[in-house]
Amino acid sequence: MNVENKRPLRILVAKVGxxxxxxxxxxxxxxxxxxxxxxxxxxxxxxxxxxVNAALQEDVDAIGISILSGAHMTVxxxxxxxxxxxEMDDVLLTGGGIIPEDDMKSLNEMGVGKLFPxxxxxxxxxxxxxxxxxENRSF
Numbered sequence: 024m025n026v027e028n029k030r031p032l033r034i035l036v037a038k039v040g041x042x043x044x045x046x047x048x049x050x051x052x053x054x055x056x057x058x059x060x061x062x063x064x065x066x067x068x069x070x071x072x073x074x075v076n077a078a079l080q081e082d083v084d085a086i087g088i089s090i091l092s093g094a095h096m097t098v099x100x101x102x103x104x105x106x107x108x109x110e111m112d113d114v115l116l117t118g119g120g121i122i123p124e125d126d127m128k129s130l131n132e133m134g135v136g137k138l139f140p141x142x143x144x145x146x147x148x149x150x151x152x153x154x155x156x157x158e159n160r161s162f
Contacts, residue, residue, distance in 0.1 A: 031059055031060055031061045032059075032060040032061065032084045032085070032152065032153060032156055033060070033061045033062075033063070033081060033082060033083040033084050033085075034055050034060050034061070034062050034063070034083060034084065034085045034086075034087060034152060035062075035063045035064075035065065035074065035077060035078045035081060035083045035085070035086045035087070036048050036051060036052045036055070036062055036063070036064045036065070036087045036088075036089065037064075037065040037069050037074045037077075037086065037087070037088050037089070038065070038066065038067045038068070038069060038088075038089055038090075039069050039070065039071060039074060039088055039090065039094075039098045039102070040068070040069075040070075040090075040092055040094050040098060041068065041092065042067075042089075042090060042091050042092035042094070043067055043068075044091050045066075045067055045089070047089050047091075047119070047120065047141065048064065048087075048089035049064070050145070051087060051089065051119070051145060051148060052064045054145030054146075054148070054149060055087075055145075055148070055149055055152070058145075058146070058149035058153075060149070060152070060153075063077065063081050063083065065077055071098060071101040071102045071105055072105060074086060074088070074102060075102060075105040075106055075109060075111070078106075078111065078114060079109055079111065083114060084114065084115065084152075084156045084160055085114060085115035085116075085117060085136075085152050085155070085156065086102070086106075086114060086115070086116050086117070086118075087117050087118050087119075087148075087152075088102065088116070088117075088118035089118060089119060089120050090118060090119075090120040090121070090122065091120045091121050093121070095118075095120070095122045095126060095130065096126055096129070096130070099116070099118070099130050099133070099135050100130075100133055102116060103116055103133055103134050103135055107134075113159055113160045113161075114160075115136045115152065115155045115156065115159070116134070116135050116136055117135070117136040117137055117138065117139075117148075117151070117152065117155075118135070118138055118139070119138055119139035119140060119141070119143065119148070120140075120141070121140075121141070122138055122140070136151075136155060137151055
């Protein structure tokens, strides 16, 4: 999935906090890679600062956070704040996991992109990222 065949999309997939369940994140990382994207997987127990700094260093188009711990209303706002501080306004922040629908709406209003519940087809996630990048980033 290239944006006008210039380069593969670069996506950072992260697990933030003490959540040690990374199976879903690895499935998503593999699916995005299979869709032609470059994927940087940060591994477990990252801090929001570590995620944003890695995204900046890797020049990613999107950050995807997998969260199952219930800390989504802490993690996503902190990541979005750090992204704004670093002027990463054209980088998508998306993710998924166990996030109640009302919380998803609140996070979307804060600037977080679409959030995906368990069971979402991986092609839907890849297509969402590719379309968002095509519409919001210039190369």
